[in-house]
Amino acid sequence: MAISVPRKRFKFRLDFWTVVTLVSLGLVMILLVYPLFNILITSFISEGKWDISNYQSFFKYKHYYGALFNSFLVSSLTTLFACLIGIPLAYVMTRFNIPFKGLINILIILTLLSPPFIGAYSWILMMGNNGFITRFLNEIGIPFKSIYGLHGMVWAFTMQFYPHIYLYVSGALKTVDRSLEEASENLGIHGWRRVCRVTLPLILPTLSTGALMVFMASFADFGTPMLLGQGVKVLPILAYEEFISEMGTNPAMASTISMILLLITTSLLFIQRYVISKKTFGMSSMRPPAVVKLKRPVRILATLFVAAIVLTSIIPQATVITTSFIKTNGPVFTNQFSLDSYKEVLYRVPKSILNTFTYSSMAIVIMVAAGLLISYVVVRRKSKLTSLLDSLIMIPYVMPGTVLGISLIIAFNKPPIALTGTWVILVIAYVVRKLPYTLRSSTAILYQIDKSVEEASISLGVPPMKTFFKTTAILMLPGVMSGAILSWVTTINELSSTIVLYYGATSTITVNIYSEVINANFGTAAALASILSLSTIISLLIVNKISGNRGFSL
Structure with missing residues (x-):
């Protein structure tokens, strides 16, 4: 006599990490997949016809x-x-x-x-x-x-x-x-x-x-x-x-x-x-x-x-x-020491300097939070959804910045989501483009943290979500911050996507350097580039300090 075994039903459990997975996947679909789908469709349209x-x-x-x-x-x-x-x-x-x-x-x-x-x-x-x-x-x-x-x-x-x-x-x-x-x-x-x-x-x-x-x-x-x-x-x-x-x-x-x-x-x-x-x-x-x-x-x-x-x-x-410390006479450098280039930069384009560090800092805060949460679901809550999320987030790793900028403009150039010409679209571009680096550093450090640390905390009566924020996240933070600071360095130096997405009020240091070089204003270009170089050196020293003087690794 055949014995029928009741089929085990899939039980959907809506908890904090499921919400993190679904929200992250939704945002990736809107901010990455949808823009890419738009440029794919646009590439097959000529004079209003599909061909x-x-x-x-x-x-x-x-x-x-x-x-x-x-x-x-x-x-x-x-x-x-x-x-x-x-x-x-x-x-x-x-x-x-x-x-x-x-x-x-x-x-x-x-x-x-x-x-x-x-x-x-x-x-x-x-x-x-x-x-x-x-x-x-x-x-x-x-x-x-x-x-x-x-x-x-x-x-x-x-x-x-x-x-x-x-x-x-x-x-x-x-x-x-x-x-x-x-x-x-x-x-x-x-x-x-x-x-x-x-x-x-x-x-x-x-x-x-x-x-x-x-x-x-x-x-x-x-x-x-x-x-x-x-x-x-x-x-x-x-x-x-x-x-x-x-x-x-x-x-x-x-x-x-x-x-x-x-x-x-x-x-x-x-x-x-x-x-x-x-x-x-x-x-x-x-x-x-x-x-x-x-x-x-x-x-x-x-x-x-x-x-x-x-x-x-x-x-x-x-x-x-x-x-940057040499006086210029038009496009020609003289032999005289001068701070005129820095004075001119601070007088003419202080807004672009402020924009650069403001937008990059906002992007890094988002990247650190996203890196902590998404890396946890990718490593500790493995499923088809989290694997899909991980794969989609890695697409910008090989995506030219120009392509990302064009895709965002085509996707968000009209209602209901009109972001073109705003600082928001720049921050989105930076997060989408640099998140893979922060995510990789976050997952790398999480793989080194033994599960038993979390299990011990939970066994002492601390809820799983509270365990993550009070224990796991703190243990992950040094590695995450090292990756985040390096992402921040590449963000302040980003030109490819910025040159497509910016307008006058949202210009950054990189855009102004490019404009100054094109216009043969080499002194101000050197001053702006020196500000970026100094920021890069300071960031590198911070990474070296956080990593315990082990330096930078890939």
């Missing part, structure tokens, strides 16, 4: 597909040169007794956290048509081509983004099991052959992640190509110009370019993850590599190699700060 003519035009006219080729060329060369610099630098720094490692690491991280367009502006001051290096070389009879063009973009991006490779590879090299390298030496594989045939394949997954970060950062950047391109178009610039043009806007083509940008970046992410899944190696890491003490002559050469790279990459910061 694919915008995509056909993109691949038909060289003006469009040429920009795609330029973007791939610049990003590919940048990734290649960043690897050629970052891998040897990481190997020398992790395996040999190089002096001042702490200071060198801080300088490298400062290079990475500085906005790329400030680096581009600094290289213009040095190697532009009237740069002091350009003038000096021409005066002594050495012909020198200015930094404008594709080669200038590659140079500026390489010196800006090689720290991605350095940081990822350094972390991986420290975990390679020494016994594997020793075994290869016993088989007769020594020196660089061992590095190329054993060490590099072992760290390939981590190296590919760093390379992907470099490629996407250079592929999606707006400011550097705009300053150095001089007519050479890349996709982010093309999307911006189609959307905001003196000849009239073309939101359909801007949406098409935005969708192509997003498709490329997400595809690269999935391809990289697929490659990693096929190439992952397991290591015990019980015997990390020992630091080799070099003989004095070799140590001096290795130190000079490291110093040459780091000092070259930090030159833009030094140039910006130095020139």
Whole structure:
């Protein structure tokens, strides 16, 4: 006789964390999915009809597909040169007794956290048509081509983004099991052959992640190509110009370019993850590599190699700060010390300075709260809904800022939600774009907190929600704040989305720097850039203090 077993019914339990999940998912759908859906729909509309003519035009006219080729060329060369610099630098720094490692690491991280367009502006001051290096070389009879063009973009991006490779590879090299390298030496594989045939394949997954970060950062950047391109178009610039043009806007083509940008970046992410899944190696890491003490002559050469790279990459910061204290005569710097640039900045654009720190601070408060709550449901309350939430929030991780700005304007340019031209849309853009970084740091620290801590609190009669706020959140706070401050640094330096979303009263420091450089007001641009650089340095020191002087990690 068959015995029927009653089917277990799904019981929906509405508690605090369910509400957090549903509200977070709802906000993500409204602020991210809905805008992206809008630009997808707009890209298929031409003259009021549904068709694919915008995509056909993109691949038909060289003006469009040429920009795609330029973007791939610049990003590919940048990734290649960043690897050629970052891998040897990481190997020398992790395996040999190089002096001042702490200071060198801080300088490298400062290079990475500085906005790329400030680096581009600094290289213009040095190697532009009237740069002091350009003038000096021409005066002594050495012909020198200015930094404008594709080669200038590659140079500026390489010196800006090689720290991605350095940081990822350094972390991986420290975990390679020494016994594997020793075994290869016993088989007769020594020196660089061992590095190329054993060490590099072992760290390939981590190296590919760093390379992907470099490629996407250079592929999606707006400011550097705009300053150095001089007519050479890349996709982010093309999307911006189609959307905001003196000849009239073309939101359909801007949406098409935005969708192509997003498709490329997400595809690269999935391809990289697929490659990693096929190439992952397991290591015990019980015997990390020992630091080799070099003989004095070799140590001096290795130190000079490291110093040459780091000092070259930090030159833009030094140039910006130095020139901010030099008197200007129009676009030309004189030899006189002056505070006029700072006085002019405080007189002309104090509002943009206030806007920058106000909007960024508001965004960070939201990010910290969201990071704490969402990371908890993602890690401790795993379900299909929380997995979906986690995946959706990570989309902006690979989304160019220009694409996000265009999508928000198209979505919220008319009632019932009209946000275009307000400061609210800027704060939303910052939160959506930078939340993935705060969320990742929050989930990382939460994985390190044993569940037994919460269980002990609950067993003592403290309700679960109260346990989270009184125990778990406090334990998470140092890690969350480290990630949040780094997110804040990237937010105050944000240009790609801000340039699309701002209007006069909501302009920020980055927008004003861009405008001043375009108008050849290099003194005020230097003063504004110095304010950002100083804010970045202070933030980096705070992160170092919070993390117990362990520095920045990825």
